[in-house]
Amino acid sequence: MPEAKIEDCRGLPCPQPVINTKKALDSMAKGTVTVLVDNDTARENIMMFAGNAGYTAEVEKIEKGYSIKITKGGAAPMETPNDPVAAEGRASTAYLITSNLLGQGSPDLGQVLMKSLMVTLSEADPPPGSLMFLNSGVLLTCQGSPVLEQLKKLSTGATEIISCGTCLEYYKLKDKLAAGRVGNMLDIHRLLSESAKVITVA
């Protein structure tokens, strides 16, 4: 049975409105919570929370504040993101890149091929969901890499770029990372298990 609740968070200090909203939503299987707030910080924080937690939210201006209607559940299973960007991210392709060269054989050729792959990926539509760099792959995300331009272009778009922290440390490149961010195995595992398709480049 869908429930309907009203949370009056007017007059509450930050971050209490978000906490109350979260508690109200956590306590129901599905339904709507209408939150009343009296400031922009609370409105923005609740919209941020709702979007990232996968709820749909609509804001309506009311006298001295806002009324935010948040809907949980529906036909889709709970926790399914309604945010199109996040949804696309999860359904998209992840690239696991474990070498700075593409393929076995001449290193020069391997480098040319890798650059060509990155140029292609940076122009792909839709762009890849994530690129994960491990082992000598991290040479590609660091200063001096021949593909930095392409990686930076990807990282300003929707593509998540992660370099393995252990690998950066091993190659003494921790200060030289120039594209994307450092990630750990938990991060990488999350992307491997969440992405619709994983392509390994070695």
Added chain:
Amino acid sequence: MAPAALSQVLRHLPKARDPNLLVGPENSDDAAVYKLGDDLALIQTVDFFTPVMDDPYLFGQVAAANALSDIYAMGGTPLLALNIVCFPNCLPPEVLHRILRGGADKVAEAGAIIAGGHTVQDDVPKYGLAVTGLAHPERILSNAGARPGDMLVLTKPLGTGIINTAIKGDLAPAESVRAALESMLELNRKAAEVMIRWSAGSCTDITGFGLLGHAAEMALASKVTMEIHSSSVPLLPGIKELAAMGMIPAGAYANRDYFSGQVKIPGGTGPEMTAILFDPQTSGGLLISVPASGAGRMMDEMEREGVAAVMVGKVKELSSVPIEVL
């Protein structure tokens, strides 16, 4: 105060004019600098705030580290400090004793001394210090010394504002709380000593206006454009998750709105990352503009000194906006 309201108030005040006032209020700098002689300049700053944590001893230390930071950000050495205290009569004096002990210990760690202070009775406790430091007048690192070609280095991760908000909501993971506390307690002393050795041109400390707000002030004063690579910016653990949950302090939004005309942020940047880049910091790190030729070796030395410095961007010729986020 929010930057918009503050600039409105300050705009209508008469400007101080004195040839020996090397750094005054015009470039939104960290501290005032007054030239006493050819080889000596006085640096003065004051900073105090309400408790950001329950433990009074830790609060005292963080408030002192935060106040001392303005001296380091100008390239100076702290000499004397005066306590500023607001304290309610409903709290036991022991609490105040522990706050002051925290402040005194941090000031001692900085090699300076507390020479006195002033107390006021108030409903909400507040603590901070007025600090006096010294520097060579020609080696002052104001906001106006960043040059095209310089690299930008940040010496502490961002996120103390978001973590403090999450603590109030009882949602901050223990690891995030611990890391934020460690970061706030750390003096910017070593980072400042290293940057001076590598001829840094400009420096500011990251506090209430967030990374992008303080970077914008530095870029405006230096008449340059700064590129900030958001993916390189170091963050305290759990920050992205807490931001995504809406644990963002009002100050981050106020900063974003006030600096919106000076900062170009790419469309793909989520509202969480934007808020993180504007998150007000307590006892934040130094943002250092250093010539590219010495940047790598400065980073090496920072690492040897145990400063977690990260290159976060570079300085370019002035283009349409002071700050471009990549």
